[in-house]
Amino acid sequence: MPDMLPFLRLTERAEKGTRAALYLSVGLGTGLVSLLILATLLVSVALVAVAGAGLIVLPVHLSLVRRWADAERRRTGSFLGRVIPPRHRPLPAGFGARLRATLLDTVTLREVAWLVWQAVAGVALGLIGMVALVGVPSTLLQTALWWMAPDGEPATLALRPVSDWPSALLLGAVQFTVLSALLLWGARPLARLHATVAAALLGRSRVDRLAERVETLSHTRAGALDAHAAELRRIERDLHDGTQARLVALAMRLGLARSRIDEDPEQAARLLAEAQSGAEEAMTELRQVIRTIYPPVLSDRGLVGAVEALAARSVVPATVSVDDLGAVPASVEATAYHLVAEALTNVAKHAEASRAEISLSRIGGWLRIAVTDDGRGGVEEGSGTGVGGMRRRVAALDGEFTVVSPAGGPTRVEALLPCGS
Ligand SMILES: Nc1ncnc2c1ncn2[C@@H]1O[C@H](COP(=O)(O)OP(=O)(O)OP(=O)(O)O)[C@@H](O)[C@H]1O
Numbered sequence: 001m002p003d004m005l006p007f008l009r010l011t012e013r014a015e016k017g018t019r020a021a022l023y024l025s026v027g028l029g030t031g032l033v034s035l036l037i038l039a040t041l042l043v044s045v046a047l048v049a050v051a052g053a054g055l056i057v058l059p060v061h062l063s064l065v066r067r068w069a070d071a072e073r074r075r076t077g078s079f080l081g082r083v084i085p086p087r088h089r090p091l092p093a094g095f096g097a098r099l100r101a102t103l104l105d106t107v108t109l110r111e112v113a114w115l116v117w118q119a120v121a122g123v124a125l126g127l128i129g130m131v132a133l134v135g136v137p138s139t140l141l142q143t144a145l146w147w148m149a150p151d152g153e154p155a156t157l158a159l160r161p162v163s164d165w166p167s168a169l170l171l172g173a174v175q176f177t178v179l180s181a182l183l184l185w186g187a188r189p190l191a192r193l194h195a196t197v198a199a200a201l202l203g204r205s206r207v208d209r210l211a212e213r214v215e216t217l218s219h220t221r222a223g224a225l226d227a228h229a230a231e232l233r234r235i236e237r238d239l240h241d242g243t244q245a246r247l248v249a250l251a252m253r254l255g256l257a258r259s260r261i262d263e264d265p266e267q268a269a270r271l272l273a274e275a276q277s278g279a280e281e282a283m284t285e286l287r288q289v290i291r292t293i294y295p296p297v298l299s300d301r302g303l304v305g306a307v308e309a310l311a312a313r314s315v316v317p318a319t320v321s322v323d324d325l326g327a328v329p330a331s332v333e334a335t336a337y338h339l340v341a342e343a344l345t346n347v348a349k350h351a352e353a354s355r356a357e358i359s360l361s362r363i364g365g366w367l368r369i370a371v372t373d374d375g376r377g378g379v380e381e382g383s384g385t386g387v388g389g390m391r392r393r394v395a396a397l398d399g400e401f402t403v404v405s406p407a408g409g410p411t412r413v414e415a416l417l418p419c420g421s
């Protein structure tokens with residue numbers, strides 16, 4: 001029905017316009033409250049300057065501003081259809097520290113700027129929104145009931161006094177047209193203007209975002225250093241307790257064999273044979289240690305081949321699904337491999353699952369690895385070293401790691417690792 005289309009567009013426009021006018025009208029109320037808060041804030045700042053008594057009142061006020069701004073973040077966020085996250089860090093304990101943290105927080109300044117914006121623009125635009133919202137129905141009422149106005153105080157339509165039906169209908173039509181246009185075409189841009197400025201003042205500034213990024217990076221860097229140190233200690237332990245111990249025994253046997261070779265060649269030969277098998281064992285152990293550093297299967301068969309090999313060896317039947325992965329850095333490959341290995345070990349050890357599924361895919365600059373099983377769920381991260389180790393490995397590469405494992409299952413372990421492009 002093509003002729004219905006303009007009508008549908010108009011109703012959609014009216015709906016959006018009403019929503020915008022409603023947003024602006026509520027802004028009138030919040031603008032007035034903001035004005036009040038601003039005035040009392042000025043009083044407490046003045047009190048600090050005059051008597052110092054404001055030092056007690058000011059923090060209370062500022063925390064009120066915080067909560068008020070948070071409410072507006074939710075309201076404006078829901079109007080714009082996005083989340084405006086609260087930007088405050090938790091306040092420290094202690095009166096002095098709390099006061100200092102609040103006063104030095106740049107967020108506080110921006111919130112006060114928002115109070116001014118809300119008190120001025122919120123009230124002005126709120127009045128316009130209110131007119132747009134109630135204007136149309138009240139025009140219809142006024143036009144129909146103009147004759148009820150008391151003598152000497154005639155009803156006004158389109159800013160002119162109304163004296164008879166023709167003028168009521170004509171002026172009513174003019175006012176109706178103007179106010180409908182305001183509702184249909186005017187309210188939305190005004191509401192968006194108001195909301196965008198509020199969101200800019202209440203949202204994260206570039207500096208905030210950078211500061212947060214630096215904070216996360218220094219955390220992950222610390223995590224990376226920890227993980228690196230732990231890995232070095234493990235390798236050192238493995239070499240010390242395994243390979244080195246075997247080489248020591250080997251050297252002793254060789255020494256003994258050398259000293260006995262003339263008197264008791266038979267015993268010397270036995271010692272040499274033992275030494276040879278000891279050397280082979282040491283080699284096997286060394287190979288195992290090397291394997292944990294950079295699994296040779298990765299260089300032989302690539303990540304996909306290596307993961308397929310893990311799946312083939314898995315006790316619980318496992319399937320692998322792979323998209324086109326593109327180029328993956330060696331460190332990411334190693335992390336992905338270790339992650340799948342530990343996840344599959346956990347499935348075999350704890351999950352009581354009948355099957356597992358491994359998926360590798362590329363999402364933009366990220367490699368996504370997910371291991372899912374249909375077992376009993378209920379992963380407890382703190383109770384072993386495996387899951388925590390996976391998390392640290394992933395954090396070391398600045399990736400993201402999630403475990404979803406409700407009691408009763410299923411369990412999904414997922415990591416996103418950056419591949420640099
Ligand atoms: N796929 C799974 N399904 C059900 N429970 C799991 C699964 N994976 C881990 N869990 C539970 O979470 C706990 C923590 O796992 P984690 O890998 O950290 O430790 P672990 O396997 O017990 O020991 P480690 O890995 O240090 O040898 C496990 O003890 C187990 O109870």
Ligand SMILES: [Mg+2]
Pocket residue numbers: 342345346384385386387
């Ligand atoms: Mg484990």
